[in-house]
Amino acid sequence: MPLEPKESEAPLSRRDFLRTTATTAAVAAPYFVPASVFGAQAPSNRINVACIGVGNQGFLDLELFSAQPDCRMVAVCDVNQGSPGYKNPEDVRGREPARKLVEGLYAKQSRSGNYKGCDGYGDFREVLARDDVDAVVVVAPDHWHEAITIAAAKAGKDIYCEKPLGLTIAGQQRMIKAVRDNNRVLQTGSHERSNPYVREVCEMVRDGAIGKVRRVVCNIGRHNKVGPGPGWKPMPVPTNLDYDFWLGPAPEAPYHQDRCLYNFRFNYDYAGGQVTNFGAHSIDIAQWGLGMDHTGPTQIESLYADFLPEGSLFNASTYSDFRCKYDNGVVLECVTAEPAVRCAFFGDDGVVSIDNQGQNATVIPRGLAPEELQKRVKYHSGPDHVRNFLDCVKSRSEPAAPVEVGHRSATVCHMGNIALRLGGKFEWNPKTEKFEGGRSDEANAMLDREQRTTWSS
Ligand SMILES: NC(=O)c1ccc[n+]([C@@H]2O[C@H](COP(=O)([O-])OP(=O)(O)OC[C@H]3O[C@@H](n4cnc5c(N)ncnc54)[C@H](O)[C@@H]3O)[C@@H](O)[C@H]2O)c1
Structure with a gap:
């Protein structure tokens, strides 16, 4: 079911803007470069994603999102710069290891074998302030899901929020309100x-x-x-x-x-x-x-x-x-x-x-x-849930786990x-x-x- 735009003061996200300007330009401006020139990498086709919380599940989500050809993981965010001590205590995770993981994954796909272009942040608000970020993956602990999701919705980002949706029933109701008021797509990470x-x-x-x-x-x-x-x-x-x-x-x-x-x-x-x-x-x-x-x-x-x-x-x-x-x-x-x-x-x-x-x-x-x-x-499993989310970001339809x-x-x-x-x-x-x-x-x-x-x- 497509999401109906509401008469709210919902922010215009980069993707909304690209879609609007592309449509307007296609009608009005003869010098508009059609998307076919860029193919899958056209700015209006590519979804720029940032992952907030890059520990145990965050690393898995990074790989799943980075594997999607129309998705670019442009930023990772974690309050831990990098350390062992996760589910498997020897695994080193956090924002620097995550940034390196993403750049390594993209480097493998590039002809030069090099890639730079995934930034690391300690404060999610700086990520949300970036106009070029279309969607965020919220993989911080449960007590953070509500605050980050609401801030992301208000900033005009679509959201893949790991399960469980929130820490409390009332907090989840506030998350629903923010998502709907701002006309955002939210996929809950219950990948089944x-x-x-x-x-x-x-x-x-x-x-x-x-x-x-x-x-x-x-x-x-x-x-x-x-x-x-x-x-x-x-x-x-x-x-x-x-x-x-x-x-x-x-x-x-x-x-x-x-x-x-x-x-x-x-x-x-x-x-x-x-x-x-x-x-x-x-x-x-x-x-x-x-x-x-x-x-x-x-x-x-x-x-x-x-x-x-x-x-x-x-x-x-x-x-x-x-x-x-x-x-x-x-x-x-x-x-x-x-x-x-x-x-x-x-x-x-x-x-x-x-x-x-x-x-x-x-x-x-x-x-x-x-x-x-x-x-x-x-x-x-997993990848289809991520794919479904990205497809819904483009089509503005309801994802599998709204x-x-x-x-x-x-x-x-x-x-x-x-x-x-x-x-x-x-x-x-x-x-x-x-x-x-x-x-x-x-x-x-x-x-x-x-x-x-x-x-x-
Ligand atoms: N879909 C699944 O099957 C699945 C599996 C495991 C975990 N999860 C969910 O993923 C979430 C994270 O679990 P985990 O096991 O990866 O935990 P984790 O502790 O391994 O990783 C969480 C990371 O978030 C970081 N963090 C904390 N507060 C932050 C903030 N404000 N901004 C940015 N980063 C912050 C932590 O430093 C840590 O690196 C939980 O909600 C959990 O339920 C889902």
């Missing part, structure tokens, strides 16, 4: 949306291949890192890292290496543990297969939650089990388990389960046999965390997006978080 294999499974479920769906089970994975326990000692801030900028909208806190790179996902100030990390994929598939993209459950109940001892740096739940109910009676259960199955749909006539890589589905006992499914759909869809899937994850932290059962109104009934005040107070004023949006 562009995996035709998963698409097929979701369509099968919605088309009744397993009869009436009664239950969906989603895996949310275990903590895959160990953090320091109570009594941990702050560490000196490394010179390569602008730690205050890393904290950004989050509360002030003493530095520890396990607070920041990669491990931030286990601390509730910056993320929601594996509930939002893995849940943003598995629960997203559940929402998709159930046809609930623009709504959500009406009830949520914490069944079991485990946390590390008070004072541990990792304070997100280590074991999570919560159950949601939708208005139509379908039950969604999200549970920490070995990640062999990402998401399983149970219906009256069978079961469909998708493995953790989104590469295999098992259909039992009726419907298609797994081999038939394999034949029908060839596995693709901001509202990313919001609704992440909302179920955030609701899960709220229930796990408070304990008990809560009623949710997906229209007003508020908890209702007994103890709703407590739960509604967790829809948003205070942000340090310098970064509030």
